[in-house]
Amino acid sequence: MNEQDTTRPDRPVSVEMWSDLGCPWCHIGKHRLERAIAARPDAERFVIRLRSFELNPDASRTPETIETAFRRSHGGDAETVLRAEKHIQALALREGLSFSVDRRNANTGDVHRVTHHAEEAGRGREFFSLVQDRFFAGDIDPFDPEVLVQIAVEVGLSRERVREVLAGDEYAEAVRADRREGRELGAQGVPFVVVDGRLAASGAQSVDAYARMLDQAVPTVSAGVA
Template sequence: MADSILSETSQHVVIEVWTDLGCPWCYVGKHRLREAIADRPDSDRFVLRLRSFELNPGAPKTPETIESAFIRSHGGDAQIVVQAERRIQALAQSEGLAFSVDRLNANTFDFHRVFQYAQEQGVGVEFFSLVQDRFFAGELNPFAPDALAAAGAEVGLSEGRVREVLAGDEYAADVRADIEEGQRLGVRGVPFAVFDRRLAASGAQSVDGYARALAQTVTDASAGAA
């Protein structure tokens, strides 16, 4: 459901999405939002900005299977997460999205630091989307520095610079700033989309749900400009 968030009027409609790399609903929601934008005649009016958020900041840096991560965090029967993965796999595939259930799980903070570097270079959305799409397709291990550096090069980043960022702690403050700002806006889970600082939508909406949010935001922006 959309919640009111005050904003100043702007010519472009900025859509900010707090998101995490390994979140299946973030992956599905991103594609639904892009479809909703592409379906509008004024699609070039919308500017998508991704913002960092960690769903599981306590996850280890060493990659583990999704089942192992579930047992470590929750205990019990790993079949619960396996069944959930199969359900979202079927849903994603019905929407034309590749979805591997054999993905690895690990701490995403270092990925977010590289993403912040990509943001600085003007290719944040392209970098994030490329890595996430290939990760869910089972084609890329985002926890391997060489793979992440190669992905960065595909969107115009320096491979050497990506490795430098991964080897240090640069952009950590930027990641934390995104997370803290999201929490101030009410983000408790992702995806969390904020439309022009006017409306917020928590969770992966349907294409129609995102379309309604876009239409409402444009209406509110026009009313504010009048």
């Protein structure tokens, strides 16, 4: 990309975020990123796209407790799991986000597949965000296909078409391709954010850290150059 393109104040800037539904840091990080963008006078030029990154593609489709899933992956006892959950809950509440420690965990592939379908209609971020927000609030079971169908309908998708997607394996390769691309770019986990295809950040950064990253991507705007 040449310098003229980089400094154009009206040039759209891509913001890609690799995440997984069950990742609490993705939930917090996404909202922090959105806040950093919304605070800018040129917020409309930043185009956010959520990318798929299944942390455990082999996870069971049968929902289980967070404790069971955590102890299988990280070890520890019930007290350790609850302490970690309470810590993240406190952070989320300070961000103004609902956070239930009684959520369940299961394979997130279907959520990602429907997100890819929704993205084709320009509704991918809206769909995933609704599912994620309600999941962490403890309001829905996102591993129930009919719950995904209902939320898809809420964002304007066809009920019948989404059921068709869920009944097969459409978009499964797109989900895997997203994960491969993320790893190729350096993602070891999520959230993983890439701004303008050239600046990357791992983990849930603070609002200020994301703001600095956006400024670095488009310094002419942050410097007040029109």
